[in-house]
Amino acid sequence: MRILIPAGQAEADLTREYSYPEVPPGQRWLRANVITSVDGAAVDAAGSSRDLSGPADRTVLGVLRRLADVIVVGAGTVRAEPTAYRGIRPGADVQQRRASAGQAPAPKIAIVTGSLDLDLTGPPFQDTRPMIITAGGARLDRIARAREVADVLIGGDGTEVDPAALVTELVRAGLPRILCEGGPRLLGTITAADLLDELCLTVSPRLAGAGERARILAGPAGLPGPPRQLRLAHLLEEDGFLFARYTRPPSPAAPTT
Numbered sequence: 001m002r003i004l005i006p007a008g009q010a011e012a013d014l015t016r017e018y019s020y021p022e023v024p025p026g027q028r029w030l031r032a033n034v035i036t037s038v039d040g041a042a043v044d045a046a047g048s049s050r051d052l053s054g055p056a057d058r059t060v061l062g063v064l065r066r067l068a069d070v071i072v073v074g075a076g077t078v079r080a081e082p083t084a085y086r087g088i089r090p091g092a093d094v095q096q097r098r099a100s101a102g103q104a105p106a107p108k109i110a111i112v113t114g115s116l117d118l119d120l121t122g123p124p125f126q127d128t129r130p131m132i133i134t135a136g137g138a139r140l141d142r143i144a145r146a147r148e149v150a151d152v153l154i155g156g157d158g159t160e161v162d163p164a165a166l167v168t169e170l171v172r173a174g175l176p177r178i179l180c181e182g183g184p185r186l187l188g189t190i191t192a193a194d195l196l197d198e199l200c201l202t203v204s205p206r207l208a209g210a211g212e213r214a215r216i217l218a219g220p221a222g223l224p225g226p227p228r229q230l231r232l233a234h235l236l237e238e239d240g241f242l243f244a245r246y247t248r249p250p251s252p253a254a255p256t257t
């Protein structure tokens with residue numbers, strides 16, 4: 001994979017390119033990783049992002065997963081792509097690197113759902129115990145059933161998970177390096193709450209075609225104020241796929257008097 005920006009280096013060391021910044025105690029770094037077609041679609045005609053992807057995209061996805069403490073995903077994506085959320089089993093070398101970084105052997109998978117309408121016998125629950133993040137207003141019988149196969153966290157009191165409470169619960173659980181893999185509605189909620197620190201955006205060299213297609217963000221109205229400025233940290237390329245890493249620009253220094 002070659003580095004287009006910043007210029008001057010030829011081959012990308014993906015682990016270095018995507019390493020998380022230092023996260024101070026009690027804080028988090030919330031990174032999202034999503035893919036879009038050239039014409040801005042997050043979903044292909046079959047209702048999944050699978051046909052937008054390719055080997056280079058899957059390589060980046062694997063690196064991002066190996067670096068994270070937790071992979072957060074909306075229930076809609078799990079229902080559309082259940083096998084993508086089987087438990088993750090990194091190899092011995094990755095486990096060793098994670099241990100030296102103070103991380104558990106594998107990232108946790110955390111599924112966000114208000115309804116808890118999930119197939120609790122499906123691939124994400126088969127040989128691992130994921131987390132389920134739901135809201136205080138969720139049905140108690142479903143919470144009890146989910147607790148048999150998953151660690152359930154409650155993110156806020158309403159019927160929807162409050163994204164700020166979601167992040168607080170993950171930090172409290174010792175999982176501050178967060179990778180959100182979407183989908184559009186979960187990422188829309190997180191973005192509307194202005195919690196996104198980094199967006200890893202893959203542009204797939206494909207046209208999805210006209211028609212009603214989700215963008216990478218959906219759901220609640222966007223950020224207050226004008227469009228948010230992001231900083232391009234790098235741009236990589238392989239097989240016509242572009243991998244852009246955008247970060248939140250540093251907050252302006254407090255004025256000194």
Ligand SMILES: NC(=O)c1ccc[n+]([C@@H]2O[C@H](COP(=O)([O-])OP(=O)(O)OC[C@H]3O[C@@H](n4cnc5c(N)ncnc54)[C@H](OP(=O)(O)O)[C@@H]3O)[C@@H](O)[C@H]2O)c1
Pocket residue numbers: 033034035036041042043047048049050073074075076077078080081112113114115116117135159160161162163181182183184185186187189214216218
């Ligand atoms: N292009 C990409 O990179 C990409 C990435 C991921 C997914 N996708 C595609 O996107 C499609 C799914 O889209 P989607 O918008 O439905 O995905 P989604 O955000 O994964 O799922 C939406 C569901 O997640 C739960 N959810 C999200 N935010 C919540 C909140 N704040 N509180 C409580 N529950 C919350 C709800 O589940 P309940 O209904 O259970 O309450 C909601 O119905 C699939 O076709 C998938 O393949 C594309």
